[in-house]
Amino acid sequence: MEFKNNHIAVVGLFCFAFFLIITIFCPLLAPFDPNMQQIGDLLIPPAWDLNGGISHLFGTDALGRDLLSRIIYGCRMTFGISLLLVLIAMLLGVSLGALAGMSTGFRSSVLNHTLDSIQAIPTLLIAIIIIAILGPGLVNSMWAIALALIPQFVHQTRDFVRRELSKEYIMAAKLDGASQLHIFARSIFPNMGEMLVVQATLALSVSILDISALGFLKLGAQAPSSELGAMLLEGIEVAYIAPWTIALPGGALFMMMISINLVGDGLRSALRNRLLH
């Protein structure tokens, strides 16, 4: 309810849905094959430029590939992969966090300290190490980002479980003789949904930035792929004569981030306001 009254956040939600639709239906939406090279049409400016043509709405890049199709496919890669990664990280993080929250004493202390030190290391550094072990590539960079996303889910879940455990309804369940597993599955987990959604939007924006940053640094998705970061890297070579080859993919990335952050902000403030009242 609170969320609906926040008009900007609703706009963000529509943008988010738009990117989701692009991700799912991109083969139907893209006018060209993203890797098809048209030798006659190198570096055509976008349609709103004087020299642009209507057949290539966003122009073409240095190899004559249609930029609109590449951006649509790029959104699919960057956005879709990030969604997948967040889901994986959430699954692992919540189960680890539940374990850390429910256990006490030495075991929980070891788990907490290990997680704290992992969280202190920059994501890019973790990614660099994993890529050094496995070699560069999209799948390997995905592992790295998933690993870097897990700790925050663990933290949030653990703190949430700790908070809930001290409440009275849990005490009631305990008095009824519920086991640890039963308490978590039946009493705590159903209350976690909102916290998880908020955390997932945060993780989604982090993971999109990381995927594209690694692609940009040639550590993630490799050159012919239409991942947005890798596209930016390709655009650098012709950036001076064809600025649209870096402006447009980056703009798409920017839009994606804004929509996710708008939704996340709206959800967070809605949740906070409800807790206050």
Place this chain on the structure above:
Amino acid sequence: MSNVLFRYTNLILVTLFILSLLSFLLAYLFPGQAIENLTGLRIDELTELQSSQIKYAVDGNMFIQYWHYMSELFAGNWGVSFSSGLPLYEDVSYYLPASIELSAYALFLSFFIGLPLGFLAALRHHRLTDYSLLSISLLGYSVPVFWLALISILVFSLQLGWFPLSGRISLVFEIPKITGFILIDILLSDSIDKHAALIDAVRHLILPTFSIAIVTTTLILRITRRSVIETLNSEFILAAYARGLTPRQVLMRHGVRNALIPILPLLAMQFPTLLTNAMIVESIFSWPGIGNWLIQAIYQQDYPAIRAGMLAVSALVVVFTMSIDLSIRLTDPKRRRVERVAI
């Protein structure tokens, strides 16, 4: 208090121990021979050295190897790089200060802009100023930092020609390395044209610093705003008003200090983000920092360099965040009490 100090020293030591163990194990995880990855010397060079009566502890078990690795590490003997053949310790001590310098200026700049704006937004809560600042900050932390850096190069370096494209200082100036921080080194050096060198170094600094600072500034702005709003809604502020203080007095005497306390630990948590951004920006601007160096090391599959760089950077981050945590714990009595209850 000594109890807290002891616990934190303990924690830092344990974490550093885990990190060093990890860096040792990395030599086994990386492709190639572990001994090559540890020393940076190729296997045929090693056998040559071994025949010239230098002993290696390769034959012992893992624990003995680790022990020797650590003693070499503390002796400043970190091995050599595959690609350049230079000692890694000197490489790291050359590149790390450049990164620290860049991040420090960016952090300082973001504090300088973010804190006052955060206060302004909070004091104008739910008014036009607040909303516009929030919207701008949303844009600020949504922008991908490498894209921002590219666009700023395109606009300010190539189109307008205001700032240099890359590097740390023009090659005309030869600054001897004393501390590793370029501005301090220029001031310390007795080069002929100190003034011109300083201006040139600052011109090189501006674009990368701003690219990094934008994200951090918006984060600081939001954290400050939230903290101030929460402080101003608490009961002791109401009590202060009831005592007849003016809004200005309330803010100065009770608001500012209480609002600033919870900000610091949150900021310490942003340090890894800052460093990640700095590493990306460095590689775009060819800034001779540790991030650029590490990324080059990956391209060249320079495993000893990755191992040493990883250890240096993560140790730096851990020590930095933990000392901030410690100083907060020591100075803020409220937090200590809460923690005791929690334990």
